[in-house]
Amino acid sequence: MELFDENFAINMKNAAFASNLWTHREWYAGWGSIETLSFQDIGFDKGWEVFSQDYIPTIVDRKFTGFRSEGNPIFTFFMRMDNNTSDSLDSLAGRGSFTVLVPLTADYEGGAVYFNDECKVNLQVGDLVIYPSRLTHSVRFVPPKNGTMVNVVSFYK
Numbered sequence: 001m002e003l004f005d006e007n008f009a010i011n012m013k014n015a016a017f018a019s020n021l022w023t024h025r026e027w028y029a030g031w032g033s034i035e036t037l038s039f040q041d042i043g044f045d046k047g048w049e050v051f052s053q054d055y056i057p058t059i060v061d062r063k064f065t066g067f068r069s070e071g072n073p074i075f076t077f078f079m080r081m082d083n084n085t086s087d088s089l090d091s092l093a094g095r096g097s098f099t100v101l102v103p104l105t106a107d108y109e110g111g112a113v114y115f116n117d118e119c120k121v122n123l124q125v126g127d128l129v130i131y132p133s134r135l136t137h138s139v140r141f142v143p144p145k146n147g148t149m150v151n152v153v154s155f156y157k
Contacts, residue, residue: 003102003128010125013104013150015042016078034085034141039076048076048154052100056156059130060098067132069098069156076154078104081111085143099133100154102126108147114140 004012016022016037025036039045049072056071101113103123113121115137123129131137133155143149 004126006125008126009102009104012044012152013078015044016080016104016150022078022080035080037078037080039078045076048073052154052156056098056100056130059128063130064098064132067097072157074155074157076152079141079151079153080148081141081143082108082148083143083145097132098156099131099139100152100156101129101131101139102152104150104152105148108144108149110142110146111144111149112142114142 019037019042021041022035022037025034039048052073053071057069060067060069101123103113103125106125113123115121115131117138117140121129131139133139141149141151
C-alpha cells in the first residue's frame with residue numbers, strides 16, 4: 001500500500017542526507033553492516049510516533065488476525081546502502097514483533113529486497129510494507145550496484 005507520495009518520500013530522504021549524521025551500524029553477527037540515521041537524531045521521532053499510533057494498530061488488526069500492536073515504535077531509522085556496502089543485510093528481524101519498511105528511493109540498479117530468501121519484492125517509493133518480522137518473515141537487503149537504496153525501517157512491539 002502506498003504510504004507517502006513520491007515528493008514526500010524525496011523530501012524525507014533529502015532531510016536525512018542534509019543532516020550528515022549517518023553512522024556505520026554493525027548488526028548482529030552474520031547480518032552485515034550498513035549506514036543508518038536515527039529518526040531521533042534529526043527530530044523526526046515525534047512525528048513518526050503520532051503516525052504510528054494512528055495507523056499501525058489498525059493495519060495490524062486488519063491484516064494479522066490475532067496479533068496486536070499499540071503502534072509504539074521501538075526504534076526507527078533511515079537505512080542507506082550503495083555500491084560501497086560490502087555485504088547484503090540478512091534477516092533484518094529487528095527488535096520487535098513487527099517491522100515497517102518504507103522505500104524512499106528507486107533510482108538504483110541491482111539492489112533488491114527479498115522476503116524469506118526467495119520472494120523478491122518490487123517496492124515503489126512511498127510504499128508501506130508491514131510484516132511480522134520475528135514471527136513468520138525474514139527479509140534480506142541486497143545492496144545496489146549503482147545508485148543508493150534508502151529505506152525507512154521501524155520496529156514495533
